[in-house]
Amino acid sequence: MTENRTPAGGTGDRLLAGLAGLAADAPDGLLDRIAARWVSVPGPIGELRVAFTDQGVAYVHAGDGFAEAFRARFGRPLLPAGARTRPPAGLLPALRTGRAAGLRLDLRGMSDFQRDVLETARTIPRGEVRPYAWIAARIGRPKAVRAVGTALANNPVPLLLPCHRVTRSDGAAGEYVFGTPAKERLLLAEGVDLERLRRLAGERVFYLASDTTGIVCFPTCHNARRIAPAHRHGFRTLALARAAGYRPCRTCRPAQGLASQASGPGSGLGGM
Amino acid sequence: MCKALLDDLDEGFAELYAAYRNxxxxxxxxxxxRWACAEDLTAEAFLRAYRALAGYDRDRIAALQPRAWLMTVLMNLWRNWARTKARKPPPDLRDEPVDAVDPGQDVEAAAVRRExxxxxxxxxxxxxxEQRAAVVLRHVVDLPISEIATVLKIPQxxxxxxxxxxxxRLRALGGAR
Structure with missing residues (x-):
């Protein structure tokens, strides 16, 4: 900035030279506080665009309109990633394995409610699903089931915060940022047997219990998947399972806030 | 610069930043x-500039004088910042550490700069x-008087x-030491 200078007060003016010397270069990393960076990466449902800041991954997008959607949502410049601005470590493995627990995410600008919802969804393991009402109950807002759906639909980092693992209790996959068919494909790829969940739901079975352990689970809980058919019992509500002497699983935690569900006649599983 | 902003707002912004960051x-x-305040003000000024540009129509961007416009954004920000600071219980400036040194510079360069x-x-x-703003714009970053008048919204x-x-005043203060 100093090379084109023509000192106004003549060459001998130390004050003006001193002032000119007060110019300073902006620190190198400053742009990363202003702009986000983006990369294109392979994902389980095709090519993804991922935006990240110095805080972590901020946005995951599939299909067209990435830059426009990012701008509308974050109001921040979006520049291609460079050699000095790599995406956070672990992004590719997280997308490949569906396990993203250690990945840094930039969740600024999110409401506390949405953050609670998404952080709770983050605890659902790969290969399992939970109902919307379970999230609502876990965050202490049992009546906010619709708001939970909205918060999940607005998830800025789908796949990394696995909102696709929250499904309707009737066995239908439910809404998804990338569309319901993508959600079904993802869940199948993660080993969730949606067909079986729908069959169970058709029989009004939403919980599975084992008479050898005395424990009742969500059907996709890894503990429930181990129950031998001869020892497996289905229940419509948790209250019914409890009345039959089963205690809620400590892994999938179906108890949370759901005990108040309306009770009714349970259904045995018959030929399951 | 304006053409770059019109072609692609994000790429144009990168050019704007590269041209005027210093x-x-x-x-x-x-x-x-303050070094930390300067980082905050710079980041905020560029972010505001970007958000404003995102809302401008093409004619307005085409007619923009980017440097004067950007410096106006900064000076508005600075005035608000100074006003907010003035409302708080006045911290005695002399008790605060003198101008933190760029952590990226080596020790020798920092020492020279300090002296x-x-x-x-x-x-x-x-x-x-108002005198500080005028002196900084004129003699630290070398803007022409006409542009300073635009940025500060006062006559030349x-x-x-x-x-x-x-x-x-600076000469008097310097001589008094």
Whole structure:
């Protein structure tokens, strides 16, 4: 900035030279506080665009309109990633394995409610699903089931915060940022047997219990998947399972806030 | 620059940043006297500029004088910042650490900078705000008087008198030491 200078007060003016010397270069990393960076990466449902800041991954997008959607949502410049601005470590493995627990995410600008919802969804393991009402109950807002759906639909980092693992209790996959068919494909790829969940739901079975352990689970809980058919019992509500002497699983935690569900006649599983 | 912004807002912004980052940062640094404040002000000014550009139509962007416009954004930000600071219980500036050194610079360069620049930077902070702004814009970052008038929204004659009073005051302050 100093090379084109023509000192106004003549060459001998130390004050003006001193002032000119007060110019300073902006620190190198400053742009990363202003702009986000983006990369294109392979994902389980095709090519993804991922935006990240110095805080972590901020946005995951599939299909067209990435830059426009990012701008509308974050109001921040979006520049291609460079050699000095790599995406956070672990992004590719997280997308490949569906396990993203250690990945840094930039969740600024999110409401506390949405953050609670998404952080709770983050605890659902790969290969399992939970109902919307379970999230609502876990965050202490049992009546906010619709708001939970909205918060999940607005998830800025789908796949990394696995909102696709929250499904309707009737066995239908439910809404998804990338569309319901993508959600079904993802869940199948993660080993969730949606067909079986729908069959169970058709029989009004939403919980599975084992008479050898005395424990009742969500059907996709890894503990429930181990129950031998001869020892497996289905229940419509948790209250019914409890009345039959089963205690809620400590892994999938179906108890949370759901005990108040309306009770009714349970259904045995018959030929399951 | 305007064409780049019209072609692609994000790429154009990257050009805008590359062209004016040192100008904005130097101004923010010498107005605020703090490295951390200068970083905050610079980041915020560019972010606001981007958000404003995203809302402008093509004609407005095409007619933009990017440098003067960007510096106006910075000066508005600085005025708000200074006003907010003034409302808080006044921290005694003399008790605060003098102008933090760029953590990225090596020790020798920092020492040289300290000897030559810091005393003057400290004097600059003792100027009334409008004189400091005029002197910094004119003699630290070398903007022409006409552009300073636009940025500060005052007549050119007033800019000149702020600059000359500011310089006179700096000489007096420097001589008194």
């Amino acid at each position: 100008l904005v940062f130097s101004t923010a640094l010498r107005l605020s006297g 030559t620049g810091d005393e003057l930077a400290e004097l600059l902070r003792q100027l009334p705000e 004659g007033t800019v000149k008198s702020h600059v000359s009073r500011g310089l006179r």
